[in-house]
Amino acid sequence: MLEKQLLERAINTALDSSADFAEVFVEDKKQSSIMMQSNTVEQAVNQTIYGVGVRIARGYHSVYGYTNSQNPEDVVSLAKDLAKSFEGERVRETITLGELKKGSSHQIKRMPHTVDMKEKVAIVKRANEAARAYSEEIKQVSISFMDYVQNVWIASSEDIYVQDQRVRTRLGIHSVASDGKEMQSGFNGPGGHYGFEFYETFSVEEAAKEASRIAVTMLHADECPSGVMPVVIDNGFGGVIFHEACGHSLEATSVAKNASVFSGKQGEQIANPIVNAIDDGTIENAWGSANFDDEGHPQQRRQLIKDGVLNSYMVDYINGKRMKASSTGSGRRESYRFAPTSRMSNTYIDNGDSNFDEIIAATEFGLYAKKMGGGSVNPSTGDFNFAVMEGYMIRDGKISEPVKGATLVGTGKDALKKIDMVGNNLLRAQGMCGSLSGSIPTDVGQPTLRISSMTVGGSKGAN
Amino acid sequence: MNFEQLFKKAEAKGIESIQIYLEESQQIDLEVFKGDLEKHQMADSRGLTVQGIYKGKMGKFKTEIIDEKLFDQWVDDIIKSASLIESKDEVFIYEGSDKYEEVEGLYQEDLETTDIKEKIDLVFDLEKRISKIDSRVDISEAFFHQVRKRVIIQNSKGLNLEKELNHAVLGGHVVARENDDSRSSYEFEHSNVLSDFNLDEIAKNCVDKAVSLLGAKSIKSGKYEVVLQNAASASLLAAYMSMFSAESVQKGMSKLANKVGENIADNKISIVDDPFRKKSPKSGAFDDEGVRTTYKELVSNGKLTGYMHNLKTAKKADTTSTGNGFRGGIAPTNFHIANGDVAYDEAVSKMEKGIIITDLQGTHSGTNPISGDFSLQANGFYVEDGKIVKPLALITVAGNYLTLLNDVTEICNDLKFGFSFIGSPSLKISSLAISGE
Numbered sequence: 001m002l003e004k005q006l007l008e009r010a011i012n013t014a015l016d017s018s019a020d021f022a023e024v025f026v027e028d029k030k031q032s033s034i035m036m037q038s039n040t041v042e043q044a045v046n047q048t049i050y051g052v053g054v055r056i057a058r059g060y061h062s063v064y065g066y067t068n069s070q071n072p073e074d075v076v077s078l079a080k081d082l083a084k085s086f087e088g089e090r091v092r093e094t095i096t097l098g099e100l101k102k103g104s105s106h107q108i109k110r111m112p113h114t115v116d117m118k119e120k121v122a123i124v125k126r127a128n129e130a131a132r133a134y135s136e137e138i139k140q141v142s143i144s145f146m147d148y149v150q151n152v153w154i155a156s157s158e159d160i161y162v163q164d165q166r167v168r169t170r171l172g173i174h175s176v177a178s179d180g181k182e183m184q185s186g187f188n189g190p191g192g193h194y195g196f197e198f199y200e201t202f203s204v205e206e207a208a209k210e211a212s213r214i215a216v217t218m219l220h221a222d223e224c225p226s227g228v229m230p231v232v233i234d235n236g237f238g239g240v241i242f243h244e245a246c247g248h249s250l251e252a253t254s255v256a257k258n259a260s261v262f263s264g265k266q267g268e269q270i271a272n273p274i275v276n277a278i279d280d281g282t283i284e285n286a287w288g289s290a291n292f293d294d295e296g297h298p299q300q301r302r303q304l305i306k307d308g309v310l311n312s313y314m315v316d317y318i319n320g321k322r323m324k325a326s327s328t329g330s331g332r333r334e335s336y337r338f339a340p341t342s343r344m345s346n347t348y349i350d351n352g353d354s355n356f357d358e359i360i361a362a363t364e365f366g367l368y369a370k371k372m373g374g375g376s377v378n379p380s381t382g383d384f385n386f387a388v389m390e391g392y393m394i395r396d397g398k399i400s401e402p403v404k405g406a407t408l409v410g411t412g413k414d415a416l417k418k419i420d421m422v423g424n425n426l427l428r429a430q431g432m433c434g435s436l437s438g439s440i441p442t443d444v445g446q447p448t449l450r451i452s453s454m455t456v457g458g459s460k461g462a463n
Numbered sequence: 464m465n466f467e468q469l470f471k472k473a474e475a476k477g478i479e480s481i482q483i484y485l486e487e488s489q490q491i492d493l494e495v496f497k498g499d500l501e502k503h504q505m506a507d508s509r510g511l512t513v514q515g516i517y518k519g520k521m522g523k524f525k526t527e528i529i530d531e532k533l534f535d536q537w538v539d540d541i542i543k544s545a546s547l548i549e550s551k552d553e554v555f556i557y558e559g560s561d562k563y564e565e566v567e568g569l570y571q572e573d574l575e576t577t578d579i580k581e582k583i584d585l586v587f588d589l590e591k592r593i594s595k596i597d598s599r600v601d602i603s604e605a606f607f608h609q610v611r612k613r614v615i616i617q618n619s620k621g622l623n624l625e626k627e628l629n630h631a632v633l634g635g636h637v638v639a640r641e642n643d644d645s646r647s648s649y650e651f652e653h654s655n656v657l658s659d660f661n662l663d664e665i666a667k668n669c670v671d672k673a674v675s676l677l678g679a680k681s682i683k684s685g686k687y688e689v690v691l692q693n694a695a696s697a698s699l700l701a702a703y704m705s706m707f708s709a710e711s712v713q714k715g716m717s718k719l720a721n722k723v724g725e726n727i728a729d730n731k732i733s734i735v736d737d738p739f740r741k742k743s744p745k746s747g748a749f750d751d752e753g754v755r756t757t758y759k760e761l762v763s764n765g766k767l768t769g770y771m772h773n774l775k776t777a778k779k780a781d782t783t784s785t786g787n788g789f790r791g792g793i794a795p796t797n798f799h800i801a802n803g804d805v806a807y808d809e810a811v812s813k814m815e816k817g818i819i820i821t822d823l824q825g826t827h828s829g830t831n832p833i834s835g836d837f838s839l840q841a842n843g844f845y846v847e848d849g850k851i852v853k854p855l856a857l858i859t860v861a862g863n864y865l866t867l868l869n870d871v872t873e874i875c876n877d878l879k880f881g882f883s884f885i886g887s888p889s890l891k892i893s894s895l896a897i898s899g900e
Binding site for chain 1 (some may be wrong): 500506552647715825831
């Protein structure tokens with residue numbers, strides 16, 4: 001770890017220019033991963049990631065550089081190089097860093113490096129066996145085990161000097177079902193801000209079976225019809241729709257540049273009044289939680305939408321300057337290789353007051369999207385698309401035959417207004433979110449909810 | 464750093480053979496947003512991957528802390544990693560190929576010595592041109608990315624290979640607005656010679672693409688004749704590239720298994736993997752395993768000729784590696800559908816009633832690389848009597864990739880590569896299911 005004195009020297013070297021902000025981010029991360037395929041452990045790899053990122057800004061103009069040289073003096077040289085972008089008189093006085101602050105939430109019971117790799121392999125094998133035992137139609141199973149300890153130190157000219165330790169654990173189960181002619185796959189990937197004790201919080205076997213259940217169900221599914229229809233999206237990973245279609249458009253990254261459909265809409269009704277949405281980076285031991293964001297600000301709970309009204313954006317320090325708003329603790333990055341920007345943490349639509357059965361019964365004809373796949377959104381237009389991993393038709397208010405190959409298409413702005421029923425069974429699920437500052441762990445979530453009409457793309461043609 | 468010491472320590476502990484893969488890179492990223500230098504990033508990094516065979520199993524780790532003092536610990540790490548492996552597949556550390564192709568022009572010194580100020584000016588210049596073309600351009604952005612990379616592979620069997628390359632991308636991003644509608648676009652070119660970049664062309668293509676889609680609406684669902692533009696076709700090919708990997712084939716995850724020698728596509732289609740393509744950072748004389756790379760037509764006039772192999776899959780299939788062992792698995796170099804001879808405008812003008820697809824979204828989630836099925840969001844235009852009638856958005860296009868390859872009726876002569884160096888010319892497809900209203 002770099003000494004405090006060196007961090008101070010790097011910051012002050014950077015400020016020996018017309019820059020008004022300087023920050024050093026130091027990362028030391030140890031990750032282990034195990035891959036099992038075809039019933040055998042194929043890979044067991046440890047990885048060490050180490051590097052330092054330096055960011056300098058004047059107003060909202062910033063420059064960023066990183067190095068993973070082991071020579072501490074190279075960090076000072078990097079600061080000096082970056083400062084060349086801000087020629088002119090010094091505007092800040094000499095900075096001294098205060099006491100190092102450490103976070104104390106999200107405690108870990110069994111640190112990954114204290115657990116023998118054989119114990120980890122045993123988890124992988126349990127998952128593999130359970131996934132295969134589900135059905136004879138399961139022909140391939142691959143299991144990926146991952147855990148890491150990421151230590152970061154963040155020091156900046158804004159009286160920030162913090163250390164945070166993020167410990168994350170995730171198990172991925174990927175099952176492939178085949179009847180000899182066709183193949184379909186299913187995935188389940190539970191994770192959290194946990195060490196090895198994570199495996200005491202849920203059943204590995206149940207999680208593995210779930211991936212196989214999806215694969216087998218889809219193997220026997222019909223092609224999905226296409227057209228405009230009501231869509232009921234189930235709880236848990238169904239929240240990816242809000243994450244992609246609305247969450248990204250509420251990040252200062254696009255809002256500050258006026259590139260979001262929600263720019264300048266704070267205080268306005270953007271959703272049906274039954275919609276409440278939250279981004280909360282403080283949930284105990286959740287996958288997207290941390291003590292501090294990657295700019296050294298404490299993580300927070302942000303109420304994004306309150307009774308359908310846009311209440312808060314997710315703001316990082318630099319975009320905040322452009323928007324004349326303060327940071328909401330939303331500056332995140334994958335690693336020292338990325339400058340931070342505003343990102344989501346654990347984002348979900350909150351409980352409403354309908355229950356699951358009511359929602360299905362109230363829908364005469366439509367699509368029930370039980371498990372969503374991934375998707376993407378264009379933040380400037382709000383156009384989104386999602387794959388439905390497991391879907392069923394709803395006929396006469398009852399869940400009917402399974403369908404495959406469905407895609408949901410729409411715009412975030414429209415979809416928010418068309419949410420006409422919100423259930424009371426909130427559930428979160430884990431994902432990796434990719435954007436400007438890299439790929440980071442985020443939770444998505446929601447209760448079961450209904451969108452009154454949506455374009456469904458399927459391969460069967462119009463219904 | 465002298466890795467001979469590491470090799471000796473490894474041998475002393477019973478490691479049969481050991482190899483290091485060292486990659487050093489320097490990068491510059493610039494972004495101009497509405498006349499402001501919004502992003503200016505410089506990077507200097509190195510990463511090491513060490514692999515060693517212990518009791519017949521391959522141990523492996525990666526690190527960014529590269530220090531001779533850690534050699535003893537590294538040897539232990541290899542042994543620990545190898546001891547967990549159960550796979551009975553034969554593993555390899557390669558002694559080297561007889562001959563490696565000379566690949567010229569991978570590294571251009573001028574790109575490195577050109578002052579950063581000149582590069583910044585280039586990005587400002589591009590952004591200015593983009594912003595001036597059309598009053599409906601609301602957001603204009605230009606970006607520049609430059610990377611210099613040095614790769615060293617050394618092993619205890621005497622292999623010692625090195626390559627150095629550099630590469631730059633210059634591009635623009637536009638959001639156009641009119642009434643309540645907004646449309647966006649990305650366009651870019653890549654090269655390692657700055658004078659290759661055609662600023663006016665990037666600016667014009669970028670703006671045209673966004674502006675022409677303004678007011679786009681959905682269309683009636685049905686089957687349509689389709690011209691799949693080059694960039695859209697390339698993104699679809701990228702999603703199905705794994706079908707051509709011997710790894711997918713051997714794991715039962717490719718529909719192309721047991722199809723070598725058969726026609727899998729229309730006989731006009733050829734699919735090429737070309738490691739010697741000029742000015743591409745994917746080009747080079749050897750892969751990550753140190754095996755010489757080869758030019759090959761994986762699909763030749765519609766017929767599947769073989770798969771991409773690394774050392775492991777080649778051994779299993781009793782053949783030789785094609786030099787596609789990258790990142791611990793199999794990956795192509797410059798992978799593309801070969802050019803045809805039809806002009807794009809001609810392909811459109813001969814369409815009676817059909818759809819031009821300009822781009823496809825969600826290819827990472829809406830495609831099934833095993834079955835070949837896809838259902839993707841698309842933008843484009845509706846064409847009648849060879850003329851564009853209206854722009855289209857919020858439509859989805861669905862089908863199966865192998866069926867699509869068989870339904871190709873014309874191949875254009877406008878081969879274009881995407882960010883990941885997977886390329887395609889525009890293709891005319893006899894029929895695809897489009898869903899909209």
